[in-house]
Amino acid sequence: MKDAPRVALVSDYFYPKFGGVESHIIGLASGLLRLGLHVIVITHSYGPEFSGKHELFLTPLATVSDVEDETTITLTVYYLPVGIVAQNCMFPCLYPTLRFFPEIFEREKINLVHGHSSMSAMVHEAIWHGKMLGLSTVITDHSLIGFCDAGAIVTNKLLEGTLSDESTHVICVSYCSSANTIIRSNIPPPLVHVIPNGISASFNAAHFPPLTDTKTVRIVTCCRLEYRRGIDLLLAIIPRFCEEFPFVKFVIAGDGPYRVRLEETVRRHYLSDRVELKGVVPHKDLPELLSTCHVFLNTALTEAFCIAICEAARMGLSIVSSNVGGIPEVLPRDLVRLSNPSPKELYASLTEAVTNIREGQGPSRKYISEKALTKYNWSDVCTRTVEIYRKSLGERKRTFEERLFKFRKVEFAGYFYQGVLVVHRSLFYMRNEMQINRFHVYFFLSFLMPSFFLYHIVYAFLRQYLSVA
Numbered sequence: 001m002k003d004a005p006r007v008a009l010v011s012d013y014f015y016p017k018f019g020g021v022e023s024h025i026i027g028l029a030s031g032l033l034r035l036g037l038h039v040i041v042i043t044h045s046y047g048p049e050f051s052g053k054h055e056l057f058l059t060p061l062a063t064v065s066d067v068e069d070e071t072t073i074t075l076t077v078y079y080l081p082v083g084i085v086a087q088n089c090m091f092p093c094l095y096p097t098l099r100f101f102p103e104i105f106e107r108e109k110i111n112l113v114h115g116h117s118s119m120s121a122m123v124h125e126a127i128w129h130g131k132m133l134g135l136s137t138v139i140t141d142h143s144l145i146g147f148c149d150a151g152a153i154v155t156n157k158l159l160e161g162t163l164s165d166e167s168t169h170v171i172c173v174s175y176c177s178s179a180n181t182i183i184r185s186n187i188p189p190p191l192v193h194v195i196p197n198g199i200s201a202s203f204n205a206a207h208f209p210p211l212t213d214t215k216t217v218r219i220v221t222c223c224r225l226e227y228r229r230g231i232d233l234l235l236a237i238i239p240r241f242c243e244e245f246p247f248v249k250f251v252i253a254g255d256g257p258y259r260v261r262l263e264e265t266v267r268r269h270y271l272s273d274r275v276e277l278k279g280v281v282p283h284k285d286l287p288e289l290l291s292t293c294h295v296f297l298n299t300a301l302t303e304a305f306c307i308a309i310c311e312a313a314r315m316g317l318s319i320v321s322s323n324v325g326g327i328p329e330v331l332p333r334d335l336v337r338l339s340n341p342s343p344k345e346l347y348a349s350l351t352e353a354v355t356n357i358r359e360g361q362g363p364s365r366k367y368i369s370e371k372a373l374t375k376y377n378w379s380d381v382c383t384r385t386v387e388i389y390r391k392s393l394g395e396r397k398r399t400f401e402e403r404l405f406k407f408r409k410v411e412f413a414g415y416f417y418q419g420v421l422v423v424h425r426s427l428f429y430m431r432n433e434m435q436i437n438r439f440h441v442y443f444f445l446s447f448l449m450p451s452f453f454l455y456h457i458v459y460a461f462l463r464q465y466l467s468v469a
Contacts, residue, residue, distance in 0.1 A: 031382030174326025198378035205369035208291035225256030230299030313372035316365030
């Protein structure tokens with residue numbers, strides 16, 4: 001591709017971990033490389049084995065559909081030695097990573113930084129460093145975030161600060177997600193674009209033998225076992241459903257804090273022969289697992305897109321899902337049964353799906369698979385993403401003064417971000433003009449951020465209290 005963008009895909013979430021963001025980055029990187037772009041991935045270290053610069057070898061079957069060549073392509077990945085604090089994310093200090101990001105961007109001649117997930121601290125830091133170097137920036141938001149709890153407030157304020165200069169284009173995976181991001185970040189709607197996830201070509205029922213046995217109906221759930229995935233609903237459904245339908249078996253793939261509660265439920269109700277806890281199943285093995293099941297059950301309480309139900313539909317499974325977030329946008333209504341996230345309604349939808357399978361009614365496995373295969377191919381996703389890249393590269397970059405002024409609109413934290421930007425600019429001057437690139441300098445200055453932030457919080461509260469008084 002002539003004048004192809006040179007892209008750095010950045011996120012705290014990447015291989016060897018598995019999940020929606022991780023698989024999205026691998027699929028997008030593979031597709032962009034096949035279009036002729038220069039692509040690298042930057043993430044944090046995952047132990048001695050995954051530290052420093054590595055190369056991943058991607059095959060077309062495992063990543064991208066609609067490709068004619070069967071060659072294996074190479075993806076360069078930088079695993080940075082930074083500390084992890086919570087939710088598999090690095091601590092947002094900004095200044096210490098000045099030692100890594102600019103050097104990688106300059107060495108690889110990157111002209112566009114593409115971050116994945118607004119909950120990733122590394123994404124925000126990469127975008128800040130990229131803007132200081134005059135690079136174009138894009139961020140893909142994969143999740144729906146609330147507005148009330150402490151974690152959501154911090155995440156939203158961080159996103160608002162990162163996007164406040166209105167120079168970063170945002171890609172969302174659904175229209176529901178785009179509305180959520182616009183409200184959270186307070187940015188103009190024209191900067192937000194909707195491009196859905198792509199699905200791996202390995203999810204195709206035609207690659208596996210047909211499933212004809214309906215004497216035992218297998219219901220599968222694939223997700224992280226945590227509260228927002230609705231595992232409480234699953235715990236309420238399983239015992240009663242197994243009691244009413246003796247021919248049903250549950251298969252649960254995934255791990256998380258609710259694993260213990262699931263194991264306790266299985267033991268308490270003597271369901272060890274009816275409920276199979278698979279643990280973490282590698283993404284490449286999911287098609288084979290889904291090919292042995294009849295119904296896919298999704299009990300999520302919040303979801304921006306839900307790749308899992310698309311993958312299950314491509315394997316020909318009947319889909320029963322909670323009606324939340326962007327899920328209604330994902331599949332045609334004849335391929336999915338949507339219910340409110342309550343045990344009673346999900347139980348009723350699951351009963352209907354299982355009864356239809358036993359009686360041979362409803363859409364056939366072949367019909368579901370063929371209709372789902374027409375949606376979400378990586379070729380289309382990558383082409384549309386490159387259009388956003390070119391649009392971002394063609395726009396004028398914000399000056400330091402413009403960015404400093406734009407921070408004034410960030411409520412409560414505006415002055416804090418202005419102070420951070422001034423120090424950030426000073427550090428870049430030290431790095432570029434004075435050739436100071438010592439880790440201990442950046443590490444020492446990173447301790448100023450919490451102190452400055454604490455001072456700003458106290459000052460803002462005192463000013464508000466005094467004005468009210």
